[in-house]
Amino acid sequence: MASSRKITLRSSDGESFEVEEAVAVESQTIKHMIEDDCADNAIPLPNVTSKILAKVIEYCKKHVDASKAEDRVNDEDLKAWDAAFIKVDQVDQATLFDLILAANYLNIKSLLDLTCQTVADMIKGNLFPVRNEWLNFTFSIANRELVLVCLTEWVAHRRLFCS
Amino acid sequence: MPTLVNYGGEDQFFGGGSLCTSSIDLDRLYSMGSSMDMYCPPHKRARVCGSYAVSSYEYEGEHLSSIEELPDECLFEIFKWLPGGRERSSCACVSKHWLFLLSNMRRTDLSGEVDKSAKEDKETMTSSSGDTEMVSCDVSGRLEGDGHLTRCLEGKKATDVRLAAVAVGTNGRGGLGKLSIRGTSSTRAVTNIGISAIARGCPSLRALSLWNLSSIGDDGLVEIAKECCLLEKLDLSHCAFVSNKGLIAIAENCRDLISLNIESCPKIGNEGLEAIGRCCPRLQSISIKDCPLVGDHGVASLVSSSSSVLSKIKLQGLNITDFSLAVIGHFGLAVTSLVLGGLRSASEKGFWVMGKAQGLKKVSSLTIASCHGITDVSLGAIGRGFTNLKQMCLRKCLFVSDAGLITFSRVASSLENLQVEGLDRISLGGVIGVISNCEMKLKSLSIANCMGIKDLLEGSPVLSSCPSLRSLSIQNCPGFGSASLAMVGKWCPHLEHVDLTGLCGITDAGLSPLVENSEAGLVKVNLRNCLNITDEAVSTLVRLHGGTLELLNLDGCRKVTDASLVAIADNCLLLNDLDMSKCGITDSGVSLLSSAGHLSLQVLSLAGCSMVSNKSMPFLKKLGGSLIGLNLQHCRSISGGVVELLAESLWRCDILS
Numbered sequence: 001m002a003s004s005r006k007i008t009l010r011s012s013d014g015e016s017f018e019v020e021e022a023v024a025v026e027s028q029t030i031k032h033m034i035e036d037d038c039a040d041n042a043i044p045l046p047n048v049t050s051k052i053l054a055k056v057i058e059y060c061k062k063h064v065d066a067s068k069a070e071d072r073v074n075d076e077d078l079k080a081w082d083a084a085f086i087k088v089d090q091v092d093q094a095t096l097f098d099l100i101l102a103a104n105y106l107n108i109k110s111l112l113d114l115t116c117q118t119v120a121d122m123i124k125g126n127l128f129p130v131r132n133e134w135l136n137f138t139f140s141i142a143n144r145e146l147v148l149v150c151l152t153e154w155v156a157h158r159r160l161f162c163s
Numbered sequence: 164m165p166t167l168v169n170y171g172g173e174d175q176f177f178g179g180g181s182l183c184t185s186s187i188d189l190d191r192l193y194s195m196g197s198s199m200d201m202y203c204p205p206h207k208r209a210r211v212c213g214s215y216a217v218s219s220y221e222y223e224g225e226h227l228s229s230i231e232e233l234p235d236e237c238l239f240e241i242f243k244w245l246p247g248g249r250e251r252s253s254c255a256c257v258s259k260h261w262l263f264l265l266s267n268m269r270r271t272d273l274s275g276e277v278d279k280s281a282k283e284d285k286e287t288m289t290s291s292s293g294d295t296e297m298v299s300c301d302v303s304g305r306l307e308g309d310g311h312l313t314r315c316l317e318g319k320k321a322t323d324v325r326l327a328a329v330a331v332g333t334n335g336r337g338g339l340g341k342l343s344i345r346g347t348s349s350t351r352a353v354t355n356i357g358i359s360a361i362a363r364g365c366p367s368l369r370a371l372s373l374w375n376l377s378s379i380g381d382d383g384l385v386e387i388a389k390e391c392c393l394l395e396k397l398d399l400s401h402c403a404f405v406s407n408k409g410l411i412a413i414a415e416n417c418r419d420l421i422s423l424n425i426e427s428c429p430k431i432g433n434e435g436l437e438a439i440g441r442c443c444p445r446l447q448s449i450s451i452k453d454c455p456l457v458g459d460h461g462v463a464s465l466v467s468s469s470s471s472v473l474s475k476i477k478l479q480g481l482n483i484t485d486f487s488l489a490v491i492g493h494f495g496l497a498v499t500s501l502v503l504g505g506l507r508s509a510s511e512k513g514f515w516v517m518g519k520a521q522g523l524k525k526v527s528s529l530t531i532a533s534c535h536g537i538t539d540v541s542l543g544a545i546g547r548g549f550t551n552l553k554q555m556c557l558r559k560c561l562f563v564s565d566a567g568l569i570t571f572s573r574v575a576s577s578l579e580n581l582q583v584e585g586l587d588r589i590s591l592g593g594v595i596g597v598i599s600n601c602e603m604k605l606k607s608l609s610i611a612n613c614m615g616i617k618d619l620l621e622g623s624p625v626l627s628s629c630p631s632l633r634s635l636s637i638q639n640c641p642g643f644g645s646a647s648l649a650m651v652g653k654w655c656p657h658l659e660h661v662d663l664t665g666l667c668g669i670t671d672a673g674l675s676p677l678v679e680n681s682e683a684g685l686v687k688v689n690l691r692n693c694l695n696i697t698d699e700a701v702s703t704l705v706r707l708h709g710g711t712l713e714l715l716n717l718d719g720c721r722k723v724t725d726a727s728l729v730a731i732a733d734n735c736l737l738l739n740d741l742d743m744s745k746c747g748i749t750d751s752g753v754s755l756l757s758s759a760g761h762l763s764l765q766v767l768s769l770a771g772c773s774m775v776s777n778k779s780m781p782f783l784k785k786l787g788g789s790l791i792g793l794n795l796q797h798c799r800s801i802s803g804g805v806v807e808l809l810a811e812s813l814w815r816c817d818i819l820s
Binding site for chain 2: 104151
């Protein structure tokens with residue numbers, strides 16, 4: 001808020017991104033690096049590609065702006081933006097998983113929650129997909145024993161609460 | 164709607180009955196089709212159809228940045244958001260890796276519904292205790308049920324995979340209350356991983372029983388201790404690697420422990436017991452058997468600290484000395500049931516002090532087995548000191564003689580039930596003495612395997628009658644013959660239950676005084692293997708006691724023939740359990756029995772009656788109207804086909820053949 005210091009983030013493929021400090025510290029990892037005074041030059045992020053870093057920055061920017069706005073952006077609007085951001089047409093699953101990895105590495109809780117919840121919803125919607133363009137679960141037949149065991153246990157417990 | 168009815172017949176499910184109802188909508192699974200066959204025929208093999216197999220293989224070729232490449236911590240974050248048990252169970256089916264990841268998630272780690280409800284009704288959240296464990300993961304907001312389910316995993320089912328599946332299945336659902344795992348000596352499939360999964364998934368576990376699991380150790384128990392704070396009963400048997408560390412962890416965290424049972428755990432010793440004594444004030448029942456490291460220190464500190472409520476103590480095969488007995492004698496103020504067996508290091512003095520200490524005034528049931536410290540002197544002290552003793556059982560205490568037993572029965576003023584077994588120094592004099600001296604309170608006397616008893620040779624000693632004795636059982640004492648029985652029978656007029664199993668020496672003449680003198684009416688008579696009993700004795704018996712006789716066992720009485728069945732049919736009104744195994748009865752006897760309209764037998768055994776043939780089938784069918792159990796084993800003249808026909812028509816009856 002006070003200082004609009006610019007921080008430079010360098011992705012794994014060498015591209016540099018300049019962002020405001022407020023945006024950068026959405027990431028706890030970066031925040032700690034700044035506090036430890038490692039941020040004089042660019043902060044290298046060897047685990048994040050430029051494509052993903054761009055998306056992450058877009059997300060953080062939006063969330064920082066949303067909390068800063070004079071008339072606070074409606075929670076609903078922000079949620080809608082998040083949904084659009086993560087919407088599966090635009091984000092292919094490889095990107096989605098990379099976003100998860102990045103959010104985990106950069107320790108951005110809200111992004112991590114958003115992406116993980118999305119995947120969880122996708123799992124919920126498609127348990128044993130045959131042809132699924134977004135998810136590629138490989139269920140080997142060797143797991144049929146597991147299937148029997150797990151579903152039996154679930155059925156047994158559900159039976160009690162069925163009525 | 165497809166059902167899983169035939170699967171898992173071995174499992175014990177709390178509710179019983181069939182496994183599945185049509186409301187299960189694992190639609191996705193079934194929409195895969197009829198191709199993915201979940202019906203398990205009784206052979207219990209799943210058949211996954213070929214077409215499914217093919218389609219899953221179509222993906223093998225491409226390189227995918229698949230979800231499985233995510234590190235565990237990211238998968239964990241994803242699983243956190245899975246909304247319900249069904250999704251979690253389904254994900255657990257993907258691979259063992261996912262199964263174990265999911266099974267290690269505690270209920271508090273799941274944020275699925277909790278967060279949503281947090282945003283929707285913040286008021287409810289703040290008004291509750293704020294303890295996330297209390298908040299339900301169910302959208303309807305109802306609180307978790309607290310542990311209604313019981314699972315018992317035996318043999319091949321005792322594996323880590325199964326335990327993890329149980330943990331995933333119950334997580335967020337209502338909780339496992341009672342878990343038993345029965346391994347075999349070669350079971351390696353249950354390890355600390357499985358136990359930890361249960362610990363995290365089932366925090367409402369109340370009773371845990373682990374038998375024969377040599378591949379679990381302290382780490383598993385420590386996890387249980389950390390997560391399952393409501394644990395009330397713990398049962399460890401033959402767990403070779405569980406040591407004091409695990410037991411101490413349980414003691415410190417499971418303060419509500421009520422019952423502890425440890426058998427053959429060679430690494431558990433005094434420190435563990437001392438911790439239990441110190442930390443578990445609600446402990447009511449303790450049983451320790453065959454643990455070589457357990458000694459006086461452990462037992463004494465256990466008994467003396469939780470003295471306020473400890474009511475059942477069982478110590479068997481331990482190296483404890485007189486000191487422990489003295490401590491029990493002084494501090495066992497609430498003890499009602501005491502079992503001491505195989506205490507090799509305890510001497511006469513210890514038992515004597517235990518009796519003298521006057522602390523065990525509430526003990527109503529005492530069992531002492533194989534303790535050479537029980538002598539006439541110490542037995543007497545116990546008889547005097549245990550003022551409330553109602554039931555006493557002495558087994559293989561070879562130093563007890565007639566005098567000791569008689570004194571005991573005289574001074575134990577509350578004694579109602581006395582059982583002695585394997586006391587070879589007892590003679591007939593001792594039996595007579597007990598009966599005469601029983602102070603009018605003894606209701607039940609049982610003598611078994613006492614080889615020192617020899618038959619009465621001359622005269623008839625003066626006995627005072629024992630009107631209180633209701634049940635007399637003399638089993639397998641080969642020296643106890645007709646003369647002795649006749650004499651005993653004369654002095655016990657109110658007998659109702661008589662068990663003379665294995666007394667091959669008795670004859671009709673020996674039995675008749677007992678039968679004739681019984682004023683109250685005999686209810687249960689067991690003459691198993693009394694080879695010399697004939698129809699005459701049986702006829703007299705049923706003639707005099709037909710109005711009260713409910714159970715008659717003539718197993719092995721070869722001289723008994725159809726004439727007895729005639730007498731039974733004529734005289735017995737209340738008989739519901741009849742055993743005529745190996746008797747000399749034939750089809751006509753069975754027919755007579757079936758024609759007795761007033762008889763409604765519930766249990767009938769004709770095992771080994773080779774003269775009963777297929778002709779008896781209609782009679783058995785008639786009897787079967789009331790039968791719930793029928794034993795036709797070794798009936799050589801009855802063919803298998805007839806047995807099957809009988810089984811079909813007597814659907815309520817359990818037929819052994």
